[in-house]
Amino acid sequence: MTVALRYLRESIAPLVPMRERTAVEASLGRALLEDVTALRNIPHYRASAVDGYALRATMTAGASPARPVRLSLETCQWVNTGGLVEPSFDAVVMVEDTSLDGSELLVSKAITVGANVRPPGDDVMRGQIIAREGDVVTPQHQALLRAAGVEGLLIRALPRTLYLPTGDEILPVSYEGPLPAGTVPETNSILLRGLFSRWGFPLTVGDIIPDDPARLRQALEKNMDAYDLLLVGAGSAKGKKDYTAEVFSSLGDLLFRWVRTRPGRPAMAARIKGKPVLCLPGFPMSSVVVAMGIVFPLLAHLQGLPAEEEKALSRALGSFGSEEGELLFAHSSPPGVEEWLRCQMIQIRGKTIVWPLPGGASSMRAMSEADGVAIIAEEKLECPKGMKILLHKSKEISLERRILFQGSNDPAVERLISPIRRLGCDMVMRSVGSVGGLAALSRGECHLAACHLIDPETQSYNDSYIVRFRGNAQWRRRQLFFRQQGLIVAKGNPKGISSVEDLARPDLSIVNRQPGAGTRVLLDYLLTEKNIAPSFVKGYDRQCITHLDAASRVAYGLADVALGIKMAAEAMDLDFLPITEEPYEIVYPEECHDHPGIVAFLEALEDQQWRAEIDKIGGYRWIC
Numbered sequence: 001m002t003v004a005l006r007y008l009r010e011s012i013a014p015l016v017p018m019r020e021r022t023a024v025e026a027s028l029g030r031a032l033l034e035d036v037t038a039l040r041n042i043p044h045y046r047a048s049a050v051d052g053y054a055l056r057a058t059m060t061a062g063a064s065p066a067r068p069v070r071l072s073l074e075t076c077q078w079v080n081t082g083g084l085v086e087p088s089f090d091a092v093v094m095v096e097d098t099s100l101d102g103s104e105l106l107v108s109k110a111i112t113v114g115a116n117v118r119p120p121g122d123d124v125m126r127g128q129i130i131a132r133e134g135d136v137v138t139p140q141h142q143a144l145l146r147a148a149g150v151e152g153l154l155i156r157a158l159p160r161t162l163y164l165p166t167g168d169e170i171l172p173v174s175y176e177g178p179l180p181a182g183t184v185p186e187t188n189s190i191l192l193r194g195l196f197s198r199w200g201f202p203l204t205v206g207d208i209i210p211d212d213p214a215r216l217r218q219a220l221e222k223n224m225d226a227y228d229l230l231l232v233g234a235g236s237a238k239g240k241k242d243y244t245a246e247v248f249s250s251l252g253d254l255l256f257r258w259v260r261t262r263p264g265r266p267a268m269a270a271r272i273k274g275k276p277v278l279c280l281p282g283f284p285m286s287s288v289v290v291a292m293g294i295v296f297p298l299l300a301h302l303q304g305l306p307a308e309e310e311k312a313l314s315r316a317l318g319s320f321g322s323e324e325g326e327l328l329f330a331h332s333s334p335p336g337v338e339e340w341l342r343c344q345m346i347q348i349r350g351k352t353i354v355w356p357l358p359g360g361a362s363s364m365r366a367m368s369e370a371d372g373v374a375i376i377a378e379e380k381l382e383c384p385k386g387m388k389i390l391l392h393k394s395k396e397i398s399l400e401r402r403i404l405f406q407g408s409n410d411p412a413v414e415r416l417i418s419p420i421r422r423l424g425c426d427m428v429m430r431s432v433g434s435v436g437g438l439a440a441l442s443r444g445e446c447h448l449a450a451c452h453l454i455d456p457e458t459q460s461y462n463d464s465y466i467v468r469f470r471g472n473a474q475w476r477r478r479q480l481f482f483r484q485q486g487l488i489v490a491k492g493n494p495k496g497i498s499s500v501e502d503l504a505r506p507d508l509s510i511v512n513r514q515p516g517a518g519t520r521v522l523l524d525y526l527l528t529e530k531n532i533a534p535s536f537v538k539g540y541d542r543q544c545i546t547h548l549d550a551a552s553r554v555a556y557g558l559a560d561v562a563l564g565i566k567m568a569a570e571a572m573d574l575d576f577l578p579i580t581e582e583p584y585e586i587v588y589p590e591e592c593h594d595h596p597g598i599v600a601f602l603e604a605l606e607d608q609q610w611r612a613e614i615d616k617i618g619g620y621r622w623i624c
């Protein structure tokens with residue numbers, strides 16, 4: 001990316017002249033290109049600084065509370081704060097230092113000439129410099145400039161950018177009705193608009209262009225003169241309809257294609273009529289990476305500003321700063337590319353830990369849940385657990401009030417985040433299964449774990465597992481609720497599934513959960529109970545990590561049945577055959593008991609709104 005950017009800077013000249021005149025009112029956030037002097041004094045007349053009486057100071061000589069001076073009201077004049085002090089007066093006495101006695105004013109304080117009078121130019125003198133070249137206009141500047149009689153400003157002009165989304169499958173977000181299969185709502189322009197607006201640059205979004213090289217060429221030719229930078233969305237890779245490179249080459253010089261950055265690898269740029277034209281790959285995260293890594297610094301270059309590479313990324317992300325943390329687990333970075341990881345961050349036992357979120361360049365969820373990005377250099381391949389990495393933050397996070405939950409996935413617990421936030425704290429979650437959660441807790445890698453693990457020997461839940469993982473540590477336990485586990489099947493149960501025995505039917509396939517998930521332990525227990533070997537269950541090795549994921553695979557016909565909780569079946573409008581009710585329990589170390597996030601978690605469990613929501617969904621029974 002750095003190389004691509006350098007090449008762009010060398011190939012594209014900054015715009016000249018990059019200056020424009022604008023009204024003060026329209027100048028917020030813009031950079032001034034000249035010093036600005038006041039055109040009038042502030043205040044521009046002699047103004048009273050207080051509510052009181054304007055008079056001549058000599059008239060108050062010797063006045064004190066014990067011996068007030070009596071003045072005829074005719075010799076002074078009431079004046080409000082900010083009011084004009086007539087030339088015949090030279091001071092204002094505060095109303096608190098006076099009292100009225102008929103038509104006379106009793107003044108109980110001696111004042112000096114000029115007291116409580118703001119002379120013209122007291123704040124700003126006409127001709128004085130009140131804003132300087134290089135200042136970025138703030139609301140405070142705007143008020144000052146207008147008060148000083150300034151109307152227009154010479155500011156640095158902004159490059160005009162056009163974004164052209166392309167793709168036969170792309171529909172406007174305003175499309176009404178259910179989206180036909182194979183179509184995608186045009187959301188990349190929403191992302192870009194937001195980024196440009198945060199950065200303070202204008203962005204125009206064009207109509208969606210179908211995958212037709214002639215139409216793309218036409219759109220570029222038509223808009224070339226009106227914009228300083230043109231961005232084409234998608235069509236960058238090797239698809240049968242990826243024409244962007246061909247069109248760029250036919251109109252100008254292709255400067256580069258493919259960058260050593262992931263996501264964003266298929267990015268390309270051309271110089272057409274001396275102007276930069278870039279293609280942002282279609283996947284949302286790829287677009288973001290190219291926008292932040294190339295487009296944002298290019299906008300600065302077009303304005304003739306210095307590169308300031310070390311600050312560019314932080315600014316592109318919103319200037320939330322960066323923080324170092326240790327990797328929660330080992331990560332393998334692909335060879336030959338700089339990798340942008342979307343990460344979350346937590347502080348535990350005085351250590352800051354960071355982990356990349358799952359999901360590729362197409363994952364919009366990972367992109368929006370992340371606290372920021374960490375960049376793994378091209379030459380770095382294996383990143384061991386505990387390796388220090390720098391997270392460039394894209395949001396404000398209060399680490400001391402945030403907890404990490406690892407363990408069994410449960411949609412009701414996921415819904416606790418909002419009540420926890422209402423209490424001023426935060427919780428981030430990793431669904432690593434019940435065993436994974438207890439193991440993470442034993443390693444000090446989370447504040448809170450949750451499990452529902454049946455012991456096949458005793459048929460009791462959790463005890464033996466907790467004893468095994470806890471070792472000598474002190475852990476607190478709390479059962480939250482019972483949840484119904486059962487078979488999730490297609491609506492109307494077309495395959496006539498009725499019991500666990502059916503899972504061995506050759507015409508059925510299941511979707512399972514990952515090893516260590518309580519639901520998988522339960523399935524193994526149920527199969528053993530019925531003497532069914534896993535090898536007889538089709539799909540036993542197909543895994544997913546959440547109940548909703550399992551249910552969704554049944555909904556899309558990718559599996560006939562999954563063991564899971566009722567809530568997931570309901571969410572996907574599927575049928576549910578109850579099998580058992582299990583206790584769901586949370587566990588946390590004694591030392592975390594006073595952590596504000598744990599205190600908030602426990603308080604949130606009493607949240608009536610949350611409980612009512614869960615009751616409405618069904619499949620849960622409260623313990624207390």
Ligand SMILES: Nc1nc2c(c(=O)[nH]1)N[C@H]1C(S)=C(S)[C@@H](COP(=O)(O)OP(=O)(O)OC[C@H]3O[C@@H](n4cnc5c(N)ncnc54)[C@H](O)[C@@H]3O)O[C@H]1N2
Pocket residue numbers: 165166167169170184185186187188189233234235236237238239242263264265266280281282283284286361
């Ligand atoms: N055989 C290969 N396939 C792909 C490669 C490759 O090297 N070889 N690269 C992959 C990478 S990396 C990326 S990134 C994408 C880039 O795709 P394109 O730029 O060609 O874009 P499309 O294929 O048209 O779309 C990809 C994806 O993004 C969605 N999209 C496109 N525009 C928008 C928009 N404005 N708003 C929302 N979503 C959009 C589009 O529907 C597709 O789902 O290629 C990989 N493939």
Ligand code: MOO
Pocket residue numbers: 261262263264265266281283285286360361362
């Ligand atoms: O580089 Mo692509 O943009 O990995 O997704």
